[in-house]
Amino acid sequence: MSETSNQQIPGLAQKKVFKIIVLGDSGVGKTCLTYRFCEGQFLDKSEATIGVDFRERTIRIRNEEIKLQLWDTAGQERFRKSMVQHYYRNVHAVVIVYDVTKPESFHSIVSWMQEVESHGLTNAPRVLVGNKCDCGTPESRLATTYAQRAADKYGMPLFETSALLDSECDNVESIFMTLAHKLYSKQPLRVISVEGDQSYGVVTLPRHKSRTAPPRDSCLCS
Amino acid sequence: MEHNNLDAASGDKFNLNGNCSPSPEKQSFDLNHTKNIDDISTPSELKFDEDFDFEDPQISEKRKEIERCLHSPDTVNLDQWQHLARSKGGLISDDYRKVIWPLLVGVTKDEMTEPPSLDDLSTHGEYNQVVLDVNRSLKRFPPGIPYEQRVALQDQLTVLILRVIIKHPNLKYYQGYHDVAITLLLVCGDRASFPLLCRLSCGAAAPLQPFMQTTMAPTQHLLNYMLPVIRRADPDVADCLDKAQVGTMFALPWYLTWFGHSLNRYSDVVRLYDYFLCSPPLFPVYVTAAIVLYRGGEVLRCDCDMAMLHCLLSRLPDDLPFEDILVTAEKLYLENDPEDLEPEVAALERREAEIRHADEERMRRRREAGARARAGRGRAAAGWRGVTSLAAWLPAVTSRRALLATATVLLGVYVYYRPELLFNR
Numbered sequence A: 001m002s003e004t005s006n007q008q009i010p011g012l013a014q015k016k017v018f019k020i021i022v023l024g025d026s027g028v029g030k031t032c033l034t035y036r037f038c039e040g041q042f043l044d045k046s047e048a049t050i051g052v053d054f055r056e057r058t059i060r061i062r063n064e065e066i067k068l069q070l071w072d073t074a075g076q077e078r079f080r081k082s083m084v085q086h087y088y089r090n091v092h093a094v095v096i097v098y099d100v101t102k103p104e105s106f107h108s109i110v111s112w113m114q115e116v117e118s119h120g121l122t123n124a125p126r127v128l129v130g131n132k133c134d135c136g137t138p139e140s141r142l143a144t145t146y147a148q149r150a151a152d153k154y155g156m157p158l159f160e161t162s163a164l165l166d167s168e169c170d171n172v173e174s175i176f177m178t179l180a181h182k183l184y185s186k187q188p189l190r191v192i193s194v195e196g197d198q199s200y201g202v203v204t205l206p207r208h209k210s211r212t213a214p215p216r217d218s219c220l221c222s
Numbered sequence B: 001m002e003h004n005n006l007d008a009a010s011g012d013k014f015n016l017n018g019n020c021s022p023s024p025e026k027q028s029f030d031l032n033h034t035k036n037i038d039d040i041s042t043p044s045e046l047k048f049d050e051d052f053d054f055e056d057p058q059i060s061e062k063r064k065e066i067e068r069c070l071h072s073p074d075t076v077n078l079d080q081w082q083h084l085a086r087s088k089g090g091l092i093s094d095d096y097r098k099v100i101w102p103l104l105v106g107v108t109k110d111e112m113t114e115p116p117s118l119d120d121l122s123t124h125g126e127y128n129q130v131v132l133d134v135n136r137s138l139k140r141f142p143p144g145i146p147y148e149q150r151v152a153l154q155d156q157l158t159v160l161i162l163r164v165i166i167k168h169p170n171l172k173y174y175q176g177y178h179d180v181a182i183t184l185l186l187v188c189g190d191r192a193s194f195p196l197l198c199r200l201s202c203g204a205a206a207p208l209q210p211f212m213q214t215t216m217a218p219t220q221h222l223l224n225y226m227l228p229v230i231r232r233a234d235p236d237v238a239d240c241l242d243k244a245q246v247g248t249m250f251a252l253p254w255y256l257t258w259f260g261h262s263l264n265r266y267s268d269v270v271r272l273y274d275y276f277l278c279s280p281p282l283f284p285v286y287v288t289a290a291i292v293l294y295r296g297g298e299v300l301r302c303d304c305d306m307a308m309l310h311c312l313l314s315r316l317p318d319d320l321p322f323e324d325i326l327v328t329a330e331k332l333y334l335e336n337d338p339e340d341l342e343p344e345v346a347a348l349e350r351r352e353a354e355i356r357h358a359d360e361e362r363m364r365r366r367r368e369a370g371a372r373a374r375a376g377r378g379r380a381a382a383g384w385r386g387v388t389s390l391a392a393w394l395p396a397v398t399s400r401r402a403l404l405a406t407a408t409v410l411l412g413v414y415v416y417y418r419p420e421l422l423f424n425r
């Protein structure tokens, strides 16, 4: 019930808060990606996420300070249903991550999407992220065209990146900034959306690719 | 003792045994040389930073007492071991723990068998998940541990976990189990930690057993006991948690790993294990409540917001006074018997179910509105058709889901009290 209090009063000089939930199979790099975005570096000693971890970072859009709250969830199946459910509440945007070297993690997108939809987030901005593009050979990684088709089907932008590479830092940045901008632009609608649900229907999601830098150029591939 | 026989490998040419204390200088190893796991020293010889500069005289006295007991273990009964483990300072040193922990849970020497090789186990369905988690457990090893030794211990850890879930196929691995397993492994070595971990995982009163069911619903239910305990002790703090709807997730890793995952100081972790190994299964939840109560002031000062509170509570400060917290937890346990709390937990869960239901109702309306808006704009593009039809189909699903959720919770409650039902199948 408690949509965070400080974001609800339009016109007050309080920080807006955008909540983003990060989903994906265990080991795809959700924790490393959120850490990269919030702390600006690669997390060497990543640990399994048990339940839900929380990170945040303040950004600026059009000179306005905005708090991005990232909810980094556990990938293991048994944590999903009942456990994480609580954290879907009042989420504004969704990041779904897969590992470009693990086709199974890509195939799981279907079930992650189902989960997203079952929590009423069908119209929330979403992005698809293929992580670990520093790993393996171009042949061993999931083909971009293939991933792009899935992204198009679900109407979300695709990013291919690496939490590991410093050179990919900007790309990780743009994942979350894309969402932030999208949320920012629909902010006035969102504010009244606590009970006035209609607002969600008015938002159009991109149905075509809007990927940023072509990943092949920016990844160090062995 | 028998299980010390790994020490026999100390003549090994890497001489790991003499060098496993945290030393900053790097040792050079031939990384291509594959070493047998058995060549590695007993893990409990690994030294975490310990401060020997000053020892509380009370602890020195206790040390002597423990040594006396260990000298003639046959004259010491379980109550006495438990008393040593629970009273201030716990079992003090890993040298004592590695002998006493098995005694606390009633593991005998002949249960401490040679582990199988990793290769024999690698076809197991959970193998990949276990390895993934074990590979990310670096923080749990003593600082400065030589690379080779760490890798060997990680293999032992994988073997240990797989051994248990192979022996008990009804038990499901969860992320966090590896944190419990590694604590046992570091203290007791690979032979003793297997029966120990089995004892903790399998059986009606086994403390980890509820975590290893098909879903986390039983765990969630048990963790809910924390809230009425807090409420009875400090209604203001409870109100704050309640108002923010922070839930119990911040404490989930604490409970699932007996704090192994969440505390930076190894000495705190093993101290808590001393206690938990001779406590009722629900006791860690009372420790959780005691920690929240100890931090009550911070809770009250914090913005009453789910994210902020989750953030505050989930990060445990390094300087928690665990001896005091354990005393408080014990007191809380005596004053608030789990059975007494049942009605309060049930009421809480009913309320949660109602909120969930209301949420689902809200989502349903939102989906319908969304579908209407889209249909109205005549934009049921190919990509959205699936969604639209899904929305039409969802009301039925929603109520089924709510029913299912309630049923799961009830099943959780039931299974917790009648765990044998699951195990005797």
Ligand SMILES: Nc1nc2c(ncn2[C@@H]2O[C@H](COP(=O)(O)OP(=O)(O)OP(=O)(O)O)[C@@H](O)[C@H]2O)c(=O)[nH]1
Residues within 6 Å of the ligand: A024, A025, A026, A027, A028, A029, A030, A031, A032, A033, A043, A044, A046, A047, A048, A049, A050, A073, A074, A075, A076, A131, A132, A133, A134, A135, A161, A162, A163, A164, A165, B136, B175
């Ligand atoms: N090469 C490479 N490795 C990565 C990258 N991102 C993460 N990793 C590694 O992949 C492993 C898993 O990363 P995590 O971020 O812990 O994975 P997660 O998705 O949070 O996993 P769960 O918490 O279990 O759900 C770790 O060992 C990381 O070091 C990357 O971009 N490149």
Ligand SMILES: [Mg+2]
Residues within 6 Å of the ligand: A030, A031, A032, A047, A048, A049, A072, A073, A074, A075
């Ligand atoms: Mg993680």
